[in-house]
Structure formats: C-alpha cells, structure tokens
Amino acid sequence: MVSRRFLALWVLLALSVLPLFGQMQSSAKPKPHVIVVGVNGMELDIIRPLLLKGEMPNLAKVIKSGAYGKLRTVNAPNCPRVYSTMFTSTKPEEHGVTGFLVGGITANTNMLKEEPIWSVLSKNGVTVGMANVPATFPTMPVNGYMISGMLTRGKNCEDGVLCAPKLSEVEGGEPVYPASMKAELLKNVGDFYIDCERMPSAEQLRGHETEVIDSWLKKVELIRDQQTKLFDYLLANHPTDFTWMVQSCEDRTGHWLYPIAPYNVGYNAKINSVRPDAFPNQYIGFDKVLGAILKHVDDDTYLIIVSDHGIKPLREFEETDPHAHMDHEKTTPVIAKHDFADGDDVPGSFFAMGPGIKHDLRLMGFEASVYDIAPTVLHIYGLEQPKQMRGRVLTEIFEKSEEKVAQK
Numbered sequence: 040m041v042s043r044r045f046l047a048l049w050v051l052l053a054l055s056v057l058p059l060f061g062q063m064q065s066s067a068k069p070k071p072h073v074i075v076v077g078v079n080g081m082e083l084d085i086i087r088p089l090l091l092k093g094e095m096p097n098l099a100k101v102i103k104s105g106a107y108g109k110l111r112t113v114n115a116p117n118c119p120r121v122y123s124t125m126f127t128s129t130k131p132e133e134h135g136v137t138g139f140l141v142g143g144i145t146a147n148t149n150m151l152k153e154e155p156i157w158s159v160l161s162k163n164g165v166t167v168g169m170a171n172v173p174a175t176f177p178t179m180p181v182n183g184y185m186i187s188g189m190l191t192r193g194k195n196c197e198d199g200v201l202c203a204p205k206l207s208e209v210e211g212g213e214p215v216y217p218a219s220m221k222a223e224l225l226k227n228v229g230d231f232y233i234d235c236e237r238m239p240s241a242e243q244l245r246g247h248e249t250e251v252i253d254s255w256l257k258k259v260e261l262i263r264d265q266q267t268k269l270f271d272y273l274l275a276n277h278p279t280d281f282t283w284m285v286q287s288c289e290d291r292t293g294h295w296l297y298p299i300a301p302y303n304v305g306y307n308a309k310i311n312s313v314r315p316d317a318f319p320n321q322y323i324g325f326d327k328v329l330g331a332i333l334k335h336v337d338d339d340t341y342l343i344i345v346s347d348h349g350i351k352p353l354r355e356f357e358e359t360d361p362h363a364h365m366d367h368e369k370t371t372p373v374i375a376k377h378d379f380a381d382g383d384d385v386p387g388s389f390f391a392m393g394p395g396i397k398h399d400l401r402l403m404g405f406e407a408s409v410y411d412i413a414p415t416v417l418h419i420y421g422l423e424q425p426k427q428m429r430g431r432v433l434t435e436i437f438e439k440s441e442e443k444v445a446q447k
C-alpha cells in the first residue's frame with residue numbers, strides 16, 4: 040500500500056524540489072541516470088585506425104562494455120537538421136528545422152513544430168541537463184538546466200551562420216536556462232566559447248596557410264578545454280537524471296583539413312599537406328573529453344554516444360551536385376562534406392553502455408537510426424513514446440526485456 044508519506048514525497052519529486060529534502064532520497068527509487076554525449080560528425084573511417092593504435096582508449100572501453108554501430112541519418116544531413124530529428128523523432132519537414140537556414144533565418148528553437156525530448160522528460164518529472172547541444176538556442180524551459188550550443192547568436196554572427204560567441208557575447212536570446220545560472224557559470228567556469236570556431240575563408244588563408252591553420256587549431260583546442268571544464272563542472276555540481284552534452288569541433292576540422300592525398304576534389308597542397316594529423320587529433324581530443332565524462336559514469340549510469348552524421352571527401356562531379364560546397368559558411372575551401380543527397384553515404388554512429396545493455400555488441404547495417412534515440416531514452420525511463428515519434432526502441436541492445444526499463 041502506498042503510504043501518505045510516500046505520496047507526499049512523490050509529489051515533491053515530481054516538483055523537483057528534492058535537493059531541499061536530500062536526506063529523504065534513500066527512501067525513493069531513483070530515476071535512471073542517462074548521459075548522452077553527442078559529437079557533430081564522427082567519421083568511423085577516421086576513428087577505426089585510432090582505435091587500433093590505442094589512441095582512443097576511452098571510446099575503446101565503451102565499445103567493449105556496450106553496443107555500437109552505424110546510425111542511419113537523414114538525407115542531406117547537417118547538424119541542426121539531424122539534431123532536431125533526434126530531439127523529436129520526426130522528419131525534418133515535420134519538426135521544421137530543415138537546415139542551417141529556414142526561410143532565410145538561422146535555425147532556432149522557436150521553429151520546432153514537434154515536441155522535443157527535453158520537454159517530454161521534464162513533464163514526466165525527469166530532471167534534464169543540456170549543454171552545447173546544437174540548435175537549442177534560444178534555450179527553452181526544462182526541469183533542470185539548458186546551455187545552448189551551435190547556432191547560438193551573438194557578437195560576430197552578423198555575416199554568417201556559424202560563429203563562436205563567448206557566453207557574455209550572446210545576443211538575441213537567452214543562452215542559459217534558468218537565466219540566473221549564467222552568473223554562476225561565468226564565475227566558476229569562466230567566459231567560455233559556446234560553439235566551435237568558424238572556419239577561415241579562402242581569402243584569409245591565401246598566402247598565410249600554415250599560420251592560419253596553426254592558430255585556428257590552437258583556438259579549437261582552447262574551446263575544447265573550456266568545454267571539458269564546463270561539462271565536468273555541470274556533472275559534478277548539477278547532476279541531472281538525463282544529461283545531453285555535445286562537441287562540435289570535429290566536424291568543423293574535417294571539412295577543410297580531412298587528411299587525404301592528392302587527386303581528390305578540392306585538394307590544395309598548400310592547405311591539405313600542412314597538418315594531416317589535425318582531423319584525427321580532434322577525435323583523440325574528443326576521447327579525452329569522454330574520459331572526463333566517464334569519471335561521472337558509474338555502473339548504474341547509461342552512457343550513449345551519438346553522432347549525427349559522418350563526413351567524407353568530396354567526390355567527382357561535385358560541381359554539378361546542388362549540395363556541393365554548401366557546408367556551413369560557403370567561403371572555406373572545403374575538401375570533405377556530409378550533406379550528400381543520400382544520407383547512407385555518411386552515416387552517424389551510436390555507442391551505448393549501461394545496466395542491462397549487451398557487451399561487445401556490434402549493430403549491423405542500418406538498423407539503428409537517428410529517429411530511434413528519443414524513443415530508446417524514453418523507454419529507459421519507462422515512458423511511452425508519443426504517437427508522432429517515428430523511431431523505435433532499440434530493443435536489441437538490451438540483455439533481457441525486463442531490463443529494458445531499469446527503474447519505473
């Protein structure tokens with residue numbers, strides 16, 4: 040029988056005022072703990088040799104301890120288009136965020152026409168924390184916190200879609216929910232860059248290739264260090280049931296510094312022979328961030344790593360492809376891209392480990408898709424997927440049916 044006291048506690052839990060009643064936590068069943076780590080464009084072709092060389096020990100550990108494979112993405116994939124598909128498990132045409140620009144305006148959360156996962160979870164009493172997730176600007180109210188990511192508007196964003204405003208330089212909307220948390224972050228984490236650095240233009244590069252490449256990579260390293268500090272601070276000081284954190288420098292580097300030999304479309308020795316290690320180094324850098332996050336992952340935590348798409352070298356006949364060179368700012372001499380008309384050419388990736396998830400399981404083919412992320416997370420919390428969601432629960436990654444739902 041449910042006692043009056045338990046009912047009262049349940050109401051308190053639902054209202055998320057639990058921290059005030061910390062000593063009572065032990066009498067209530069905690070909700071599952073899920074951390075999603077997103078990478079903007081993880082290319083398995085680049086990852087595999089690094090895994091073999093032992094240069095991504097943390098990702099190797101996750102692979103060994105869980106399930107992994109390709110993640111089918113949408114056609115002509117790009118970051119806002121795919122992340123919004125993951126948020127809502129609906130088609131880009133349905134959720135409304137069809138690309139970087141929608142009707143000439145930079146994609147933003149006010150365009151979302153379908154309910155995102157952070158809202159479904161919040162309504163069901165799950166605490167939510169989101170940091171640097173693309174296309175989450177302006178931030179929306181959640182049962183926890185939200186710090187925006189890629190496509191946040193601010194200083195130096197006037198002439199392009201991508202920019203990297205610092206937290207204090209954001210304009211045109213709130214980068215942090217609740218707004219009161221902004222001062223705390225500035226004090227304890229510092230004035231960090233919200234997104235990865237813009238890519239240099241052909242004009243900036245001309246005649247200064249090595250210098251521009253080196254200083255750009257240094258900035259990328261700084262941004263990653265700041266992001267690591269932010270993630271670590273949030274996981275230590277603001278733990279939430281569900282957390283989603285994303286990095287975006289890998290993709291940005293791959294577009295113009297993909298390590299390919301001559302005879303590829305777009306190859307320019309002045310740029311592409313300077314730092315062939317630059318792009319693989321991004322994933323080695325990512326692995327270190329993952330290591331910092333893993334310190335907050337115990338045996339009862341689900342860790343899911345997702346990438347929205349891969350990235351591949353440009354191909355022959357690019358000049359006649361309507362998607363050619365359309366990535367991001369359109370002014371950078373790119374050598375690789377991801378918005379191929381057929382999304383299966385540049386699949387994303389999926390890694391999961393946690394209580395009841397099979398070990399060392401390889402997902403074959405295109406069974407798992409970006410549409411399946413939200414339903415699978417909801418399932419872990421014992422929540423039915425809303426009717427409009429097109430994905431499915433990835434039941435094959437769980438050991439037993441009764442363990443598909445950890446706690447209810």
Ligand SMILES: [Zn+2]
Pocket residue numbers: 080290291294366367377
């Ligand atoms: Zn990209």
